[in-house]
Amino acid sequence: MSFTAPAKSIQFLLNHSVDLDAILSAPAFEDVNRELIGDILQGAADFAENKWAPTNWDGDQNPATLKDDNVYSSPGFKEAYQDFVEAAWLSIASPAEIGGMGLPQLVKAGADEMFYAANMALGLCPMLTSSAAKAIHAHANDALQAKYLPKMVTGEWTGAMCLTEPQAGSDLGPVRTKAVDNGDGTYAITGQKIYITWGDHDVADNIIHLVLARLPDAPEGSKGISLFLCPKMFVDDAGNLGERNAFKPIGLEHKLGIHGSPTCVMEFNGATGWLVGEENRGLACMFTMMNEARLFVGVQGVAIGERAYQAALDYANERVQGRTLTGQEAIIGHPDVRRNLIDMKTKLLGARAICMATAAAGDLAIHAEDEDTRKAAHIREALLTPLAKSYGSDIGVEVSSVGVQIHGGMGFVEETGAAQHYRDSRIAPIYEGTNGIQAMDLVGRKLRRDGGEGMRALIADLESITELAQGSTLDLSVCTHALKNGIETVKTATDIMLNADDGDALSGATPYLNLVAHVISGAYIIRAVANGAIAGDELTENMASLARYHALSIMPQASAQLDFLRGGQKAVFDFPVQQLADL
Numbered sequence: 001m002s003f004t005a006p007a008k009s010i011q012f013l014l015n016h017s018v019d020l021d022a023i024l025s026a027p028a029f030e031d032v033n034r035e036l037i038g039d040i041l042q043g044a045a046d047f048a049e050n051k052w053a054p055t056n057w058d059g060d061q062n063p064a065t066l067k068d069d070n071v072y073s074s075p076g077f078k079e080a081y082q083d084f085v086e087a088a089w090l091s092i093a094s095p096a097e098i099g100g101m102g103l104p105q106l107v108k109a110g111a112d113e114m115f116y117a118a119n120m121a122l123g124l125c126p127m128l129t130s131s132a133a134k135a136i137h138a139h140a141n142d143a144l145q146a147k148y149l150p151k152m153v154t155g156e157w158t159g160a161m162c163l164t165e166p167q168a169g170s171d172l173g174p175v176r177t178k179a180v181d182n183g184d185g186t187y188a189i190t191g192q193k194i195y196i197t198w199g200d201h202d203v204a205d206n207i208i209h210l211v212l213a214r215l216p217d218a219p220e221g222s223k224g225i226s227l228f229l230c231p232k233m234f235v236d237d238a239g240n241l242g243e244r245n246a247f248k249p250i251g252l253e254h255k256l257g258i259h260g261s262p263t264c265v266m267e268f269n270g271a272t273g274w275l276v277g278e279e280n281r282g283l284a285c286m287f288t289m290m291n292e293a294r295l296f297v298g299v300q301g302v303a304i305g306e307r308a309y310q311a312a313l314d315y316a317n318e319r320v321q322g323r324t325l326t327g328q329e330a331i332i333g334h335p336d337v338r339r340n341l342i343d344m345k346t347k348l349l350g351a352r353a354i355c356m357a358t359a360a361a362g363d364l365a366i367h368a369e370d371e372d373t374r375k376a377a378h379i380r381e382a383l384l385t386p387l388a389k390s391y392g393s394d395i396g397v398e399v400s401s402v403g404v405q406i407h408g409g410m411g412f413v414e415e416t417g418a419a420q421h422y423r424d425s426r427i428a429p430i431y432e433g434t435n436g437i438q439a440m441d442l443v444g445r446k447l448r449r450d451g452g453e454g455m456r457a458l459i460a461d462l463e464s465i466t467e468l469a470q471g472s473t474l475d476l477s478v479c480t481h482a483l484k485n486g487i488e489t490v491k492t493a494t495d496i497m498l499n500a501d502d503g504d505a506l507s508g509a510t511p512y513l514n515l516v517a518h519v520i521s522g523a524y525i526i527r528a529v530a531n532g533a534i535a536g537d538e539l540t541e542n543m544a545s546l547a548r549y550h551a552l553s554i555m556p557q558a559s560a561q562l563d564f565l566r567g568g569q570k571a572v573f574d575f576p577v578q579q580l581a582d583l
Contacts, residue, residue, distance in 0.1 A: 005045035005114040005118070006113075007044075007045040007114070011110075012532065013349075013353050016528040016529075017353050017356060017531070020360075026367035027367075029367065041107070041110050044114050047087060047089065051080055051083050051118075052119040055080050055119055055260075056119040056420075059119060059260025060259045063259040065252070070200065071262045072201075073260070074260040080119070081126075085156060090129060091154055093107065093130075098133075099154065104360075104367075106359040106360045106363055117303035118307075120307075121261035121424070122261070124261045126158075128160055129159040130292070131293045133149060136210075136229065138285070138288045148231070151239075156204060158198060159207070160210070161196070161290075162193040162212065164194050165193060173222040175212050175214055175225055177212065179273065187213075188270045188271070188273075189211055189230055189272070190269060191268050192265065193268070194265050197264075197431075199262065199263075200249040206232055210289065211230050211268065211273060212225050212227060214226070224280050227282030227286055229273060230268070230272065232247075233245065246268070246269050249262075257420070257423030258424050290432060291385060294385055297432045298388035301394070303396070304400060304428070305344070305348050305398075305400060308396075308399055309345060311421065312402070312418070315416070316332040316406055331406075340406055341406070342546075342549055344399045347398065347521075348395060350391075350395075351395040353528065354392065354524065357520075358381060362377075365377040365380075380458065382454070383454045386513065389433070389435070390435040390438040390514075391521065394429055397425045401422055403421055404418045404421075435510070447498065451498065452498050459491060462520065463487060465524075468527060468531070469483070469529075469530050471530075479522075479548060482550075483551070485559065486523070486558055486559075489562060493515050493562060496565045508561075511565060514558075514561065516558075521555075522547070
């Protein structure tokens with residue numbers, strides 16, 4: 001169950017698939033250069049392989065436990081997390097003004113992929129902490145920021161997101177947790193929250209919960225929800241920890257995967273909380289946290305897919321079964337096994353490229369000097385985020401499933417670890433907004449709300465990639481042919497979705513998202529190849545082989561969705577709902 005971090009693939013895409021120079025030219029990154037980024041990514045690779053990867057199997061086989069109102073983490077997790085904090089990995093992309101290193105989010109995306117692949121269950125803890133710190137920095141008052149951010153940025157204290165309740169999941173409008181003004185600047189929070197990832201644990205001294213609750217006179221629905229900061233342990237003005245707050249874990253979920261991640265049922269019984277942002281604006285504040293988390297869930301999907309791919313590759317090189325056509329003894333010599341492996345690797349590469357493009361757009365949206373550039377990058381980031389989350393997580397499940405298949409019967413038993421990868425991967429399309437919700441967001445908010453302006457800018461970017469590939473010294477004719485067809489498919493599909501009524505648009509939202517992702521994932525690989533050739537990168541030819549495979553096998557799948565999009569909701573709703581159980 002060894003793991004080798006895919007540092008070369010990550011570095012290649014970072015150097016050639018996004019405009020890294022544009023990011024590094026921002027004043028915020030004046031002390032950052034490519035050599036430093038390369039050193040950091042190599043350091044992350046070494047840490048992931050040597051510190052976190054060895055704890056992955058123990059976390060799966062020995063989940064966290066609940067005893068006397070406290071959660072105790074899986075074997076080795078506390079020590080592995082403390083190593084992470086001491087190495088300052090959590091703070092690499094946090095702004096320097098709040099104690100972070102101030103590196104681009106793009107670098108964090110690359111480093112975090114390696115951490116998630118090493119141990120996805122443990123990686124959820126710093127992911128949520130980073131996202132919670134971002135929300136506090138964006139919306140909390142100066143006093144709360146001063147008290148809680150310094151140790152959250154370092155990871156000494158962790159963060160948790162308390163949204164879901166038994167009756168309020170994807171739709172948070174029915175939230176019933178109550179908040180009552182204590183009259184002293186604090187609020188009493190009472191209610192129950194479920195599915196709280198790393199809601200309690202022993203890997204850090206304090207846990208800062210961001211809790212959605214409703215004030216007594218709040219409007220109904222999502223417009224009446226406020227956000228509150230509730231620390232597990234009270235903190236005095238000198239930063240010292242005091243007594244425990246009035247909330248606790250009352251249960252741990254028994255899950256399909258990510259066993260090492262404690263998923264808690266949390267009970268708040270008049271717990272003390274502080275308002276974050278304005279009253280009844282809590283959901284808007286929480287989206288600051290959720291939007292970042294959605295990108296990194298996509299990164300998680302790529303990460304667990306990478307871990308599954310590596311396990312399958314190792315097994316295919318060792319397992320002897322049948323007579324191969326290539327003369328190799330192991331099953332990697334069978335054409336179908338070899339096809340599965342190259343398919344896994346290429347899909348992961350494309351999903352990784354989308355995640356990196358999303359992170360790069362986020363960096364420019366905040367740090368670019370020119371206002372027009374920031375606005376355009378913000379639109380691009382918003383457009384790509386649902387694609388990164390959905391496509392990254394779906395590819396993770398698909399690749400992990402194929403990983404089990406390559407292992408054959410040995411994949412269906414636990415000893416090889418292939419089953420764990422499959423089980424762990426399955427949560428990513430569900431949490432932080434299901435992939436169906438991501439598709440609805442893409443079509444309803446990101447595409448139709450601005451009349452397709454953002455998507456047309458993305459299409460123009462794809463067309464520029466075609467021109468770049470046509471001028472390459474490499475033979476990329478297969479790629480340019482596929483990309484031209486893919487762009488026309490995206491244009492046609494976009495026109496269909498813009499002109500569709502709501503029923504047709506929402507029925508086709510997921511096929512549309514996948515269609516776009518099939519094309520842009522290949523386009524971003526092609527851009528990396530063309531730029532790599534210009535730079536003289538020695539890995540370019542290897543990458544070009546993957547680009548050609550994508551052009552022949554993956555990108556053409558986009559056009560298969562067009563007939564369905566033209567049919568709209570008719571294909572979905574024609575069959576009588578009362579007969580869905582049987583004819």
